[in-house]
Amino acid sequence: MFVAKIKHLLTFKRCASFLMLSALVALRLTGGIYAQSVTQGYGSDETLQRGMIVGTKKDDPTKVEALNVDQLEQMLGIVVSPNDSPITLSGDDEKVFVATVGRYEVLVSDQEGAINPGDYITASSLDGIGMHATFDQSEIIGRALTAFDGTGGNIVGQSDLIDTNGNARSVKIGRIELDIAISKNPLAKSAAVTPEWLGKIGQAIAGKSLSPARIYISAGIFIIGSVIAGSILYAGIRSSIIAVGRNPLSKRSILRGLVEVIFTALIVFIISVVGVYLLLRA
Incomplete structure (x- = not known):
């Protein structure tokens, strides 16, 4: 009688379901599954493209604007398509959808050189465009999952800017996949061990920030x-x-x-x- 009950409980379907559930839990715990975030809708007074880095406006937290490297403390997330996430929260006048965690495409430039998988990404001198983070920036938007070196077929445009030495230069803009995780820049912690004058000399020679x-x-x-x-x-x-x-x-x-x-x-x-x-x- 007892053996019969055990056999009834341990049916093939129940065992298979239990194994599948265990596998899903294991994958989730080991990082094998990455759920996309719930995106939040915001208003905006400017036209924002998918992949731009944005932050809330200081005078109106219900609206977002494209950020540059001088506004890192306002960093909120990445502009995404409403179809990129399974769940979106927005009102009638909130047509800009922002993801604050998850894996999404972001617009980047080669202002601070080539970007490789695993590099920290922050906002650049161009509004809404990211770049390779150095120890000069206090905040990062996340880590790159794909590469961008300013060549190849993933270039979507280019723009002119003034670098730290006051020289005009042209930078390429493209898209990479980003693992969004807004936090303090780990590279900035090591900046305190470098004398300011030595860092400026190295930056003047290289034309970019250095580790x-x-x-x-x-x-x-x-x-x-x-x-x-x-x-x-x-x-x-x-x-x-x-x-x-x-x-x-x-x-x-x-x-x-x-x-x-x-x-x-x-x-x-x-x-x-x-x-x-x-x-x-x-």
């Missing part, structure tokens, strides 16, 4: 190269002066050797400078 690691490695290469070149030069000059004092008749050959020493030290110094430049510009 503290790259700045310190470049500074180390330059210092080591300068020390080696200076040591060679000092040793050569000192030896030449001593040699001329001991043997004035060999002055010409000694000076020829000194010229070779100076040339060698100059080559070492130039190599270190070129190495630093290539490292910063990479």
